[in-house]
Amino acid sequence: MKTLSFIAGRALQGVVVMIGVSLIVFFALFLTGDPATLMLPPDANRAEIEAFRQAMGFNDPVWIQYGRFVGGVLSGEFGKSLRFQRPALDLLFERLPATALLACVSLAWSSLLGFVLGTIAAIRQNSGIDFAIRVISLLGQAIPVFWLALLLIIVFSLNLRWLPSSGIGTPWQLILPSIALGAYYFSAITRLVRASLIEVLGENYIRTARAKGISSWRIVVHHALRNALIPVITVQGMYFASLLGGALITEIIFAWPGIGRLAVESIQTKDFPVVQAVVLFAAFVFVVMNFLVDIAYVFLNPRIRL
The missing domain is CATH 1.10.3720.10 (MetI-like)
Structure with a gap:
């Protein structure tokens, strides 16, 4: 029993760490300004920025965006690469x-x-x-x-x-x-x-x-x-x-x-x-x-x- 409780405690600590990392990774996107402006080329006009912001869901409340982000991570969906227009996880597994x-x-x-x-x-x-x-x-x-x-x-x-x-x-x-x-x-x-x-x-x-x-x-x-x-x-x-x-x-x-x-x-x-x-x-x-x-x-x- 002591061994099982030890392992369960360590597993719970790992889950807490991953939750903390997910919060940092998600909110780091908003620390340097509007994420839609950062992701698009410098010559993008206002209409393109607004359309991109709507498509990415940046107009939704932050807690909804975070929930959507966590749900995507749990299902293995990190979104598409803006550069390659392919799932980000596929690119990662190709390089792994x-x-x-x-x-x-x-x-x-x-x-x-x-x-x-x-x-x-x-x-x-x-x-x-x-x-x-x-x-x-x-x-x-x-x-x-x-x-x-x-x-x-x-x-x-x-x-x-x-x-x-x-x-x-x-x-x-x-x-x-x-x-x-x-x-x-x-x-x-x-x-x-x-x-x-x-x-x-x-x-x-x-x-x-x-x-x-x-x-x-x-x-x-x-x-x-x-x-x-x-x-x-x-x-x-x-x-x-x-x-x-x-x-x-x-x-x-x-x-x-x-x-x-x-x-x-x-x-x-x-x-x-x-x-x-x-x-x-x-x-x-x-x-x-x-x-x-x-x-x-x-x-x-x-x-x-x-």
């Missing part, structure tokens, strides 16, 4: 596979390498290997994504001509953007695994296991990693949610046709239905990932649900 592919590859290599190096650094604490790993992880978090992306293009595309600098379609086109996008997460995961594992290795039950003559590798794998994984899972869940919501800078620099690039293009062209769809989708991904992480907590450490 590209973003999901980039997000999965970036998080996969950064998590695997970060987990391995973080574990090695924790086991060899204060050694030369630990120092080298800490320097690498510090550089990974200090270098801006856009600078690293441009550097990779200059070195591996323009000078060495080993890899393509943009586009999608082949595995080679995925290498540079995944490196640029995953470098920060690799560094963060490495430092978090190291810090978390060092803290766990100092616990009394670890000392007891060592006193019993259990090998260091068995202690780390079977005793320490389970508890050290809890903060790492949190970070990975939030990182994946942010990646799946669209990596704006990386997708723009590498001309990657994902959700982030769609969001930027929609903002530039004042395509508000698409912008609303992207923002709500990103918020929904964050809420779902946070919910899944909370459930994972319960199984990794049942005391958390109390």
Whole structure:
């Protein structure tokens, strides 16, 4: 019962968050003035503006407009793109596979390498290997994504001509953007695994296991990693949610046709239905990932649900 109430409470919190996001997304459209004037070209005359306002329902009371907006969201209808004259949700789903592919590859290599190096650094604490790993992880978090992306293009595309600098379609086109996008997460995961594992290795039950003559590798794998994984899972869940919501800078620099690039293009062209769809989708991904992480907590450490 306690587990079910814990999960139900987290689910209710997610619903409240989504309601708050929907309010922000809806009313943000009215913060900068008349939405009909903003959406139409600057040379639109008064008759065209009035006709567009009537067609979009902007003459109705705000609470009716919000109710219509929420009803459309719940039914999967975000309206038509003003630029492409197609359903906004269809455009989002067209770009989702590209973003999901980039997000999965970036998080996969950064998590695997970060987990391995973080574990090695924790086991060899204060050694030369630990120092080298800490320097690498510090550089990974200090270098801006856009600078690293441009550097990779200059070195591996323009000078060495080993890899393509943009586009999608082949595995080679995925290498540079995944490196640029995953470098920060690799560094963060490495430092978090190291810090978390060092803290766990100092616990009394670890000392007891060592006193019993259990090998260091068995202690780390079977005793320490389970508890050290809890903060790492949190970070990975939030990182994946942010990646799946669209990596704006990386997708723009590498001309990657994902959700982030769609969001930027929609903002530039004042395509508000698409912008609303992207923002709500990103918020929904964050809420779902946070919910899944909370459930994972319960199984990794049942005391958390109390």
